Amino acid sequence: MSYNGIGLQTPRGSGTSGYVQKNVVAKKTEGVREKRKREAENEHRRMIRAKMNEARRKAGADVRSHDEKRYVEVKCMELRESLEDEDVEDAEIDKKVASLRVKLLAEQGDRTEERKSELQTDEGQGLLDNTLSVPTEVNKHKNAGLETTADLPKKETAASKSVYDYVPRYDKR
Numbered sequence: 001m002s003y004n005g006i007g008l009q010t011p012r013g014s015g016t017s018g019y020v021q022k023n024v025v026a027k028k029t030e031g032v033r034e035k036r037k038r039e040a041e042n043e044h045r046r047m048i049r050a051k052m053n054e055a056r057r058k059a060g061a062d063v064r065s066h067d068e069k070r071y072v073e074v075k076c077m078e079l080r081e082s083l084e085d086e087d088v089e090d091a092e093i094d095k096k097v098a099s100l101r102v103k104l105l106a107e108q109g110d111r112t113e114e115r116k117s118e119l120q121t122d123e124g125q126g127l128l129d130n131t132l133s134v135p136t137e138v139n140k141h142k143n144a145g146l147e148t149t150a151d152l153p154k155k156e157t158a159a160s161k162s163v164y165d166y167v168p169r170y171d172k173r
Contacts, residue, residue: 068108071104072101075100079096080093080097083096
């Protein structure tokens with residue numbers, strides 16, 4: 001009954017069952033060098049994690065600013081297309097699009113300043129929140145004068161158009 005060369009070859013004649021137990025008394029304590037090495041490795045891991053989080057935060061801010069700029073350009077293109085469909089002159093289209101762009105960029109700048117001041121007051125952590133970037137559908141419709149989410153247009157999704165007549169077994173909890 002040996003395992004990895006530890007224990008008796010056979011328990012016959014030994015007066016024991018041959019069961020090998022771990023010796024808990026001879027537990028080795030960690031030396032000072034090993035402890036310092038382990039602590040240094042942990043500190044190194046913490047530093048790497050902090051650098052990675054900072055890089056993610058920076059990348060998140062870049063993506064957020066790109067999304068905000070893209071939002072402005074999409075709105076300008078939508079206005080341009082609608083005016084072109086109405087056969088408005090090019091000079092007038094350019095003026096209206098430029099005024100809309102200036103207006104949206106000013107609003108975006110105001111939101112950015114508000115966001116920065118809010119983030120600085122939140123215990124100085126300086127973490128950016130993804131929920132503050134581009135106006136959501138609810139905010140767009142609130143600005144348009146619709147007050148509740150019941151007034152929002154319903155979007156048909158693949159999940160809402162189910163092929164199967166699935167009835168849940170339990171109520172939603």
